[in-house]
Amino acid sequence: MRKIFVLSLVLISIFACTKKETTGNLHLTGNVEGLGQGKLYISKIQDSTLVVLDSITIKGKSNFESFLNIDGPEVLYLFLDRGQTQSIDNSIPFFAEPGEMSINTKLKEFFNAAKITGSKNHELWTEFSKLNQRFTEDNLDLIEKRLQNEINFSQERQDSIDKAYEKLIKRKYLYVVNYAMNHADHEIAPYLAITEIADVNVMYLDSIANKMSPEVSESKYGKILKEHIKEVKNNQ
Structure with missing residues (x-):
C-alpha cells in the first residue's frame, strides 16, 4: 500500500511538471x-x-x-x-x-x-524602427561634422550644426508623437512614449495618453506612461 502511495505521488509530481512546462x-x-x-x-x-x-x-x-x-x-x-x-x-x-x-x-x-x-505590436515596432533609422543616420552625420569641426574649429559651423541638431530632435519627437497617436489602440504607443520621448513637452504625452484605448491604458506601459505624466506635472 505504501509503495502504491509513493508511486502515486511520483506520478502526480511528473504530471505537475509536465503541465507547468506546456501551459x-x-x-x-x-x-x-x-x-x-x-x-x-x-x-x-x-x-x-x-x-x-x-x-x-x-x-x-x-x-x-x-x-x-x-x-x-x-x-x-x-x-x-x-x-x-x-x-x-x-x-x-x-x-x-x-x-x-x-x-x-x-x-x-x-x-x-x-x-x-x-505579434501586431512587434510588427508596428519593426515598422517604426525602420522609419526611425533615418533620424539615427542623420544624427550620426551631425556627430561626424562636430568631430571634423573640432579639428579646424569654426563657431559659425558649430552654430549651424547645433541648429540642425535642434531641428532633427523636433522632427523626431513629432514623428514619434504622431506614430504613437496613430496606433494608440496598441501597447506600442505608450512604450514609444516612455522610451523615445519621455522628456518631450508633457502636453504631447497627455495627447497620447488621452487617445489610448481603455485596454492599452491599463496595460503595463500604459500605466507607466500615466505615472510618468503625473510625476512630470507634480514637478512643474
Missing part, C-alpha cells in the same frame, strides 16, 4: 539555424533588473519551444549563450503578446537575421 498564454517557438549546442534565455526587465523567465538547452536540434505566462503585451529578450565564443550579437528584443509567436534566426546573424511573427 501558458504565450506559446513561443523558433529556430536558430546553425546552432548545434548552446543555451537560450528568455528574459524581461523588471524593476531595472533583468529577470530570466525561461532557459532552453540546445543540443543537436536547433529548434526551441517555450510556454510563458505574461500579463499582457510587453518587450521580452531572447539571449543566446555562445559559451566560449564572444559576440555582442547575442540578444533579440521582441514585443511579446499572448498567443502563438515564433522567432527564427541564424547563429551567425542572431539579431539581424531574426524574423518574428505572431
